Amino acid sequence: MRPARDSGSRTHPRHGHPGRNPENRGGKPHPQGDGNLRKNSRRIASGHPDGSFADFHIGERSRLQPPGPARDGPVYRNPDPVGIRDRQSGDPGTEPRFGLHQTHGQGAQGLIGTLIKKDLLLKVKSPGGFLLLVSMPLLFALLLGLIFGPKESGETAVRVRLLTEDHDRSFASQFLTGAFGRGELAQMFEVTALDSGTGRAWMDRGKGSALLVIPKGFGRTLLDEKPAELLLIKNPGESFAPRIAEETVSILAEGGDRLFRIADGPVREIRRHIDTDTEFTTGEIAVLSVNIYLLIRRLENVLFPPQIVLREAGVDGQEESVPSSVLYVHLLAGIAIFSLLFLIEALARDFHTEHERRTLHRQIAGPVGIGTFVSSKLIFLWIAGMAAHVLVWLAACLLFGIRIPAEQFGPFVLFSAILLAALTGVIGALYGLVRKRSQIQAVAPAVILFFGMTGGAMIQIDFLPPFLKPMSVLSPIYWGQDALKKMLIENLPPSAIGMNLAVLGLAALVFNGLAMMLFSRKFRP
Structure with a gap:
């Protein structure tokens, strides 16, 4: 490639073309071609004499130019090449040597799977930090279980x-x-x-x-x-x-x-003797005893037996549908979702890591589109969050006696999938909206803490200030912990969590779509 104004002729064919003047156009056949590649040729390239196919590089006037000695004349770009679509039956020199994934359509699904596998293999090579992040919700569940979980006797360990x-x-x-x-x-x-x-x-x-x-x-x-x-x-x-x-x-x-x-009468008598610093006589002791006896007789219908008693009753042939520790489930429902948000946010920092290391640009410059890249990252975050979610409730069931009723198992699985999709979308949209790593490290924890406070994970919603209570519906934690309590504590039918599933499902669609759009504009090549 030569400067635009440098049109002087060169004698050696490997040192460039002879110039752009009309009298110099013409030239000799290309040493690695099979004819004149300049005058009215419809061939773009040809194979080497040894039978191998030519690679292509960027030329000054043409997008496709075979390597080798330079031509003696100006590079000719054929405006109407022949056989572009059926090149396999024509000139094989321009065919790719291996198949490429498409950025959309049937090949995109396989490429997303390849990217997810790549992320998983990277975590397996250095599993320490990844396992610590995934186990954080489990550690919170174990800590709450040791404090508020039921003992073997069924009593809550509150002292x-x-x-x-x-x-x-x-x-x-x-x-x-x-x-x-x-x-x-x-x-x-x-x-x-x-x-x-x-x-x-x-x-x-x-x-x-x-x-x-x-x-x-x-x-x-x-x-x-x-x-x-x-x-x-x-x-x-x-x-x-x-x-x-x-x-x-x-x-x-x-x-x-x-x-x-x-007991005003006996109390007044006792106070009089204390004031005068005198001892009780035998008669006064008898009178005081009679007054106390009459007081007890007057109250015996209330005190003996007590008017309010607690009786426990069981139903034969049925198991309890309420978990052993309502307090434990009540606390775990909010804390588990709250910790999942922090887990997903920590793993989402790979967006900025790949951007800073330029691996993102190398991927989207090839067959990987930005939409494919973002989809693979969001699915990976969903998988990691679901793994932590399963560990939390598996430990709650096996170690602390929390039972998921059989009729609630299907709704619980569906709810878990939609909840993790909503949480992933929220974090993805947040990372797509904020451009710099330093900014997202300050904004993301503040947003998660706001969700935890208004959603009932940190403070009971009844104790929130009046101006914060209406904001609870903006938190995905509110809809998540409310659905868990309806399923595991109240054992309500699946229709009772219909509103929760609808809100979380809508949030998953909106925020994941927003994340795709924001990242496409943020990392546009």
Whole structure:
């Protein structure tokens, strides 16, 4: 190839054409051809004398030019070549030496499979990071199962570590702290009595779920029928155990208030003797005993037996449709989908990795179209997410007794496929929208955290601020965890999750299509 203005003749045929002047046109036959390749020739190329076929490279005036010595005249480009479509029966020199995949049509499916296989083989060669990412949702499921999963006895492994500081040392304060060690409360609470002023240090070290401080004068305040105060300090590092402690203390305080109001007579008599610092006489003790007896007789219809009792009943011949631990399923439904979003986002960074290493450009410059490349990546993300999803619920069923009813198995499989397609589409569209790696690393976690907060994975939707509750329907986590609860907790018929499947299916179509369009414009060659 020579500069456009350089038209001087050259004597040696391998050093270029002799010029563009009309008097110089003509020339000799090409040494590797079989005739004059310049004057009115309809041949584009020919085979070598040894029978092999010529390769082609880019020329100055022609897109197809055989290698070898340069011609003596200007390169001629035939405007109407013969036999382009049936070249196999004509000149085989221009036929490709191997078949090429198409970027669309019947060959595109095989090419997508080849690209997916290529991605899987790359992960197999260095499996450490890939296996760690796929196992993250499983680790969350195991951690939740160890804390909230059912034991062999069927009870949830929730233990409230209650620390107490009794500054009063009265009968009322001892009665209050002793209530946590009796009956069913003893199975739930682990009470530790501390010296005055040491509770805060224990809480700072995370050794308690809550700290109950009984102030000095608590018992006297109750005898005087005045409002009494209790201080409960909750551990911010725990969520459920401090709430259980708060509700239990509130119930005991309310019950104690009602008891002192009903036993007004005996309480007033006890307070009078405390004020005068006198001892009870035998007659006063008898009167007090009779009053307490009459009080018990008046309340015996309510207290003995209790008016509210809990009875457990089973149905013969049927298995429970509700999972062993409703709390575990309730938490796992949101956390599992939340962690799947992070998994897919981490694997989607291969888009930028291949773009930065120029492997993407080499692929789409060949038979691989940008649509084929993006489709293979999205399918690979779906496969990885589905593998993690299956591991999570397989562990929940085998290790923690969560049962998927037989009638819910088909809807569960369909829901899982649509859910993963929606999550993959959301992350794909997000990566197609943001151009730089640094930008997506800042935007993607923020979007996922917003989905987790509004979708019920981090905070219960009932506890969200009023202005955030309407935004819950924008989160795929909301529709996913709601469908899981309907299937596994409430055991509703498949028609109950129809709306969830419709919304997630529409999201899968819209966001995956949007990802294809955005990547086509982003990586346009």
